[in-house]
Amino acid sequence: MPTPAPARYAALADDLAASITRGTLLPGERLPSIRQARLRHGVSITTVLRAYSLLESRGLIESRPQSGHFVRQRGVSMPARGVAELPMSQPQGGSAAVDVSRLVLSTLRAIGSDAAVPLGSPYPDPSLFPHARLTRHAAAAGRRQPDHAITGQLPPGDPDLIHQIVRRYLAHGTTVDPKEVIITIGATEALNLCLQAVARPGDVVAVESPTYYAMLHAIERMGMRALEVATDPHTGIDLAALERLLRHQRIAACMVMPNFQNPLGFQMPEARKRALVALAARHGVPIIESDVYQALHFGDVPPTSLKTYDTQGVVLHCASFSKSLAPGYRIGWALAGRYRDAVEKLKFLNTLATPAIPQRAIAAYLNTGGYDRHLRRLRRTYAQQGRLMRAAVRRFLPAGTVMSQPMGGYVLWVRLPEAVDSLELYRHALEHGITLGPGYMFSATPAYRHYIRLNYSYAWSPRIEQALATIGRLAARFA
Amino acid sequence: MPTPAPARYAALADDLAASITRGTLLPGERLPSIRQARLRHGVSITTVLRAYSLLESRGLIESRPQSGHFVRQRGVSMPARGVAELPMSQPQGGSAAVDVSRLVLSTLRAIGSDAAVPLGSPYPDPSLFPHARLTRHAAAAGRRQPDHAITGQLPPGDPDLIHQIVRRYLAHGTTVDPKEVIITIGATEALNLCLQAVARPGDVVAVESPTYYAMLHAIERMGMRALEVATDPHTGIDLAALERLLRHQRIAACMVMPNFQNPLGFQMPEARKRALVALAARHGVPIIESDVYQALHFGDVPPTSLKTYDTQGVVLHCASFSKSLAPGYRIGWALAGRYRDAVEKLKFLNTLATPAIPQRAIAAYLNTGGYDRHLRRLRRTYAQQGRLMRAAVRRFLPAGTVMSQPMGGYVLWVRLPEAVDSLELYRHALEHGITLGPGYMFSATPAYRHYIRLNYSYAWSPRIEQALATIGRLAARFA
Secondary structure: OOOOOHHHHHHHHHHHHHHHHHOOOOOOOEOOOHHHHHHHHOOOHHHHHHHHHHHHHOOOEEEEOOOEEEEOHHHHHOOOOOOOOOOOOOOOOOOEEOOOHHHHHHHHHHHHHOOOEOOOOOOOOHHHOOHHHHHHHHHHHHHHOOOOOHHHHOOOOOHHHHHHHHHHHHHOOOOOOHHHEEEEEHHHHHHHHHHHHHOOOOOEEEEEOOOOHHHHHHHHHOOOEEEEEOEEOOOEEOHHHHHHHHHHOOOOEEEEOOEOOOOOOOEOOHHHHHHHHHHHHHHOOOEEEEOOOHHHEOOOOOOOOHHHHOOOOOEEEEEEOOOOOOHHHOEEEEEOHHHHHHHHHHHHHHHOOOOHHHHHHHHHHHHHOOHHHHHHHHHHHHHHHHHHHHHHHHHHOOOOOEEOOOOEOOEEEEEOOOOOOHHHHHHHHHHOOEOOEEHHHHOOOHHHOOEEEEEOOOOOOHHHHHHHHHHHHHHHHHO | OOOOOHHHHHHHHHHHHHHHHHOOOOOOOEOOOHHHHHHHHOOOHHHHHHHHHHHHHOOOEEEEOOOEEEEOHHHHHOOOOOOOOOOOOOOOOOOEEOOOHHHHHHHHHHHHHOOOEOOOOOOOOHHHOOHHHHHHHHHHHHHHOOOOOHHHHOOOOOHHHHHHHHHHHHHOOOOOOHHHEEEEEHHHHHHHHHHHHHOOOOOEEEEEOOOOHHHHHHHHHOOOEEEEEOEEOOOEEOHHHHHHHHHHOOOOEEEEOOEOOOOOOOEOOHHHHHHHHHHHHHHOOOEEEEOOOHHHEOOOOOOOOHHHHOOOOOEEEEEEOOOOOOOOOOEEEEEOHHHHHHHHHHHHHHHOOOOHHHHHHHHHHHHHOOHHHHHHHHHHHHHHHHHHHHHHHHHHOOOOOEEOOOOEOOEEEEEOOOOOOHHHHHHHHHHOOEOOEEHHHHOOOHHHOOEEEEEOOOOOOHHHHHHHHHHHHHHHHHO
């Protein structure tokens, strides 16, 4: 039996490395099993093992016990040399009062008000969702349950839905105690209750920069102050910067979005998630995590959450079905760790009960199967449309434009030349029947005035391409 | 033509007065028209006119322009001589921090958890509600609206539902600007948003004594303080006492329930409603009004609300369909006067959007008719069951027991002998599979420790009668 030629495994490793660099293999994606690779490439098992080992030593892939080999998170998120990329953000020091909701509401109204091209929408294209099946389940739940008394709907929520939620965490390797789950009116209410459980008006809350405005809304609602922390567009909040801040001032809580952050689209590497939770535990600071895009990963492997690494109960994890299954049902939940009882009490005070029928409809849908198939289709669609959107931005937007490299979700974050004011651009685009997300929505400061957020969940069409061309023309005029 | 014999109109007046005293004619009820009375009693129009005029001068009835003659609110609420009645409450001075939600939640859970006799429930018997029709409307709304995007559901709420709500106010003589209506997750969210719009943590909020715990919950949620004001069990909050307090301290808001207050069941007389609004306007204090039982009046004429008399926009009016139509749908609304924009913004921050399908289902139900017929049935049932409950309390509860005289709604407030602790009674009753509302839920202080609230919305049955007998036996043991 011939010893495998050194050239052979090195060539295989180079091929795979090229696939990773090109993005054919995405971060988090599982490589073919040893057996599959052997058949596919017509090589021996030993060759495959050596190739994989070489890629590991180059830091491109990692092996996970009993799971196989995976493209490392940093692998693809590092752009090829020569391609401009977004730098680490550098927010100004100091906390700020927050007042973004008026702008966000007026933007959302413009999106909802007519047939505008919905590039500014924060919501997924509803046409991809299984409405008909959910409606049937809701009607059946309404008929089955003649007793609509509220006493049966008090927090924490519908037991069947809680069971289904716990089952899904377990399928992804996270064990959740059913008693910890509290059903809420979307993730919005979950974030609000979690923040109110750990901080008081006037308190300082650390957030990413840029940050999802859902975080800013929760801070604004309670009259707290936002402290924006430097954030890497590929790996998330800068742990060293956060730790420096924690050492020098009282920070009541930290709010982050580790998976497919809105607007940056990064997936925080697993090691950093673990380190962030450890940092929070060390400083006794609760971390509120929004994980509403968890199911929308482009890699093969569903990402873990901060909750997965939380042994101390310092993570308050918030999620919902609004971005992945039933946008209009307003069903979310909180896993609030050691703050669970406080969050449950605030839920009771805030809205008394979450309506039963949408909860039961979703539970029935999850129970009868089909959700994973729906999600696979959604992920495939978003990944493909994300590539098209990036290509269109490259083609139509002015020189000097730089954009994010989303690893999941359905939004792209675009930095325009500095002279472009995103609100001015927004208003002119609106006159052409086009919406976009002005960068002002993502900070308590005007730091992102020349950034915009674009939604790529809607089916790619000449109309969308035309809208990008129009945005490009307008931006060029202001630039 | 003979002059009407003086004896004749006086005799008719006496007959009618006796009907009023006996409760055959209820407060707020309309007397027969002149023509009807003439035919019914076989007398001349002049005789009827004189009799009505005499009753007016005795303060038993009042005439309303273009509406007819009505039994005055105080008419029946004044008990016959010799019958013990609840006195004006005398809360201790000073505001208090609030912490009642834990007790309320555990009580509600006990009610919802099994087949306990629901005398402690704050909710109406769901079997009287048109679930099947609502479910059909909800299913149709789900099918008709394939697009479940949230952008179409942003505050203020579904335009069709808002139109139906405004139409109902108009039918009762109150003109509401559709632009003022903000749809919420039940009246609970409406109360919370209204209070948050006008007061800050630590602020003092004046409430009735006893007060509906929904008010206490809103105060507790924001870390405010409750100031309980003397309240007449027949006419509501003591305006003189309130004015004295307003003169001597900063009060950020006043929260009241003028119609069929929970737990007292009074209907604030119209003149007092007007005076309360004027007092608030004079002192620049916003008044938050919960009007969730408005449709459940025992008299013929629907009561007005504080909102009806508000020319300055100082009234923040909160209501819902939870107590009259669709308990499980969690659809309420706020009419927040001059605070409308602040409340809308807080709604957006708090829960983003109210689910569309329940809003559309209720709008369709209201549009197709049948709601008034449903309400008439509900009112008749509650009025009758209220009489049965009062009789049972008189029969089974120990000597020294005194109770409210509800003029609408479905709860009775019962003062037991002082030695009885309502929580102890509650716990023992629970062992017998019976729930009741302990008085502790209705104050930030233990002032109502020997009071209980009983729900009479459930169809009267030997089981309920037996439960009253058991409560009576337990109370006698503690007394």
